[in-house]
Amino acid sequence: MGYTKTYKDGTTPTVAIIGAGFSGLCAAIRLQTQLNLYTYTVFEMETDIGGTWLANTYPGCACDVKSHNYAYSFEPNYDWSTSYAPQPEIWAYLRRTARKYNLYEKIQFRTEITQVIWDEGRQKWQLSFVNLNTGEKGRMEADVVFSALGPLRIPQIPKEFENFEGPKWHTARWNHNYDLTNKRVAVVGSGASGIQVVPSIVKKVKTLEYYQRTASYIVPRRNARYNAIWRWMFRNVPFFHFIYYKMLYWSSEYTVAAFSSKLQDRIPRMVMVLMAWFFRFVQIRNKELRKKLTPDYEMGCRRIVVSSNYYPALSRKNVNVHTEAITSVKGNTLTLRDGSTQEVDVLIMATGFHVQQMFPKGFMYGKDGTDVAEFLGASPTTYYGMTTTVTPNLFFLLGPNTGLGHNSILFMVETQVEYGIKAIAYMMAHNLSSIQVNHQAAQDFIDEVDHKMKGMVWSSACKSWYQNSEGRVTALWWSNCSHYWWRLRKFHPKRFIATQKI
Template identity: 75%
Template sequence: MGLTKTYKDGTTPVIAVIGAGFSGLCAAIRLQTQLGISSYRVFEIEPDIGGTWWSNTYPGCACDVKSHNYAFSFEPNYDWSRSYAPQQEIWEYLRRTAHKYNLYDKISFRTEITHTEWNDSLQKWVLDYVNLNTGEKSRMEADIVFSGMGPLRIPQIPKEFEGFEGPMWHTAQWNHTYDLTNKRVAVVGSGASAIQVVPSIVKKVKTLDYYQRTASYIVPRRNARYSALWKWMFRNIPFFHFIYYKILYWSSEYTIAAFSSKLKDRIPRLVATFMAWLIRRIQIHDAVLREKLTPTYEMGCRRIVVSSNYYPALTRENVNVHTAKITGVKGHSILLNDGSAQEVDALILATGFHVQDLLPKGFLIGKGGIDVIEKFGKNPLTYYGVTSPVTPNLFFLLGPNTGLGHNSVLFMIEIQVEYAIKAISFMMEKNLASVQVTERACKDFIEELDDKMKGMVWSSSCKSWYQNDEGKVTALWWSSCSHYWWRLRKFHPARFVGVQRI
């Protein structure tokens, strides 16, 4: 059965899309191509599209998902240069895609949404926003809101570094005007960004003091180049790219077993752990350094990082790896709790992002004046990240229970957009001003999520960005991408309630 593309009076809903990264662009494209809707507007806080891939331009920045799985399924890219695409290529792909679908005319750049509130009498969302170039404040009424605000957008900068008197910046705000050549540089943090930055600058700097709080599991990065022949075959041989795409997808999908503590999944988990152990043994000969870089938690609890040049970079003579806790800074010096201090010229923070608290209190007000963040905190009542009982017509495209540790998040984004498209079509077919998921459906989903997570590593005693402060898994959906598709392949009207248009 086809999709209903207009209300009975021939009109379409007014839609606001927040964010012009992968999520927001996917929503805009599918609104156009599947429903023929042009009555939407995209709000982007930055001066160009790209989201994470516009903001993060640090040396070595690249995707840790295979390139051909890191593109929209409906808009494949046959010209990736490598198995793992660098930041610039991903950003250029997004720009080409946006131009192809004429999205630039629909995007308000340097525009920040400051407040979003549901008006029950209007059956609409009221969005306050400000033009960051002019300071002009405005308001928009929208029937439907897509939230494409990704979690990797607000840098986390610990207060103890605010007193540093030299050049300091976060990896997501890279200072390209400062020359690191022959400088004494400190890098704080040991996640994916740091693991990409360190090998990219280590040969340039005089010394590199590397501050690691928690060691990461590293697996080899086989970053092969795609030759002209490969690109020709992708483009010209029927189904060749499709088959290749599926092979990459299913090989990544299978690795979900490595995150399970169940007996039947022991072999994949042991293989992955052995690979991480082997690369440490081969690339780090110093036993003391190797011990510093050996994780003490279960594999998969924190994000597994792919890299083949990280360990060799840390073995260089100009690198010092510190595991003592940082207690503060004084002038140009980093102070540690073991009594030592290191004077440096520049400080680079790879300290992550505000993943669990990316929306402030007062930003999102739902039905009945409920402050969604204040009421539900870091345990929002969401139904597959799509909507909730107190937020009608609001679709989270990369929100709670969406992030992944084993495959491409673009698959999750596409599936949630497809589900939202079905919901909007259902609204127009039934002449509804709004739809909201039932509280029962939400609670059933959360209970199922909690139950499924009991057998997964994220529910162990370790701490990671997949969990909130209470140890509850909120930033990761419990199972595989294929399971996610299976559950969301069909829109279930019985799980929603609607209000008729007047």
């Protein structure tokens, strides 16, 4: 059954898409291909598309999800070179896709959305923006907004590092003009970025001081290469790519059991824990170093990282691993809690991102003048699908309750976009100016999330970026989660409050 593609008067809604990464591009493509809707504008702060994959260009940057699962289902890439695609290939794929669908002409680059306000009287969103090149300000009125503000875009930089007097940068703002050869380098942070950076620079630096706050669980990265024969089969053998894609997807989906303490999941969980332990034991021969790199929390609480060269890199003679907290930074010297000091030439911050802070207070005001940032902070899981009860016609493409660490986030993105497409089609079919989730639907969703989270590792005492500052879990992590999100593609009008167009 096809979607309704216009209002009764033949018009289509005006749509604003904030962000031109994977999520924003997906929304734009599906508006075109499923609704034949071209009355949309994409706003992007940077000079090109790509989002996370434009910003993060540090050495060793690559995806930790299998390549063939890290592409749009409707736009497969048959030419990945390896099992885990490097950043340049992912960015090239996005640009190639954007050109195929003529998206560049719909994007306003170097344009920052500064405020988004719902106008109840006009039943529209009022967006304020500024051109970052000229400083010129403008406004746009939109019927529908897709928020595609990715979580890995705002670097988290501790204030104490501002005192460092030498060259310094965050991994998401890599300085490619500075040569690290024979330099004394400090890398702060042991998340995915730090784990990828260290092996990529360790052979060229004189010394590497590595500051680890919390050890990560590491599993092997079997990064096989796809030769010309593989690529030919993906492109020419019927259903070969589709079957391969599904096999990769479900093999990754099965690992969600590693995050559960439920009886039926204990065996696969034990297998994952033993794999990580054995991998660490084999690759690290120094007992003292192995102790530093052994996590002291339940597996899965924090993101599990895939890497086969991280432990060997930290075992090199020119690397010193520090687990004490940095207490002060003066000049080029870092002082630790135990009183030890290290003088370095360069400071590299792999200190992560403001994942929970999708946008600041005062940025978005929904119905009844509600500050959406404050609303989400007070009730972080008040979502049903993509929309909160206070934001009519707004679809969050990567908000709370969409975090993944065992499979491709693109499945979540496509699911949410399709839900938005169905909502817009419903609005046009019934001549509606707005729809918003009713309170009961939102509460039912919260209750289901809380119920499903019982017995999962994030409901224990552990702390990670999958929780907000109040300890509430903001990720959907349970068995058969893809089945659950597939259900969200079904649009149920009874769960919404609708306003008829005048």
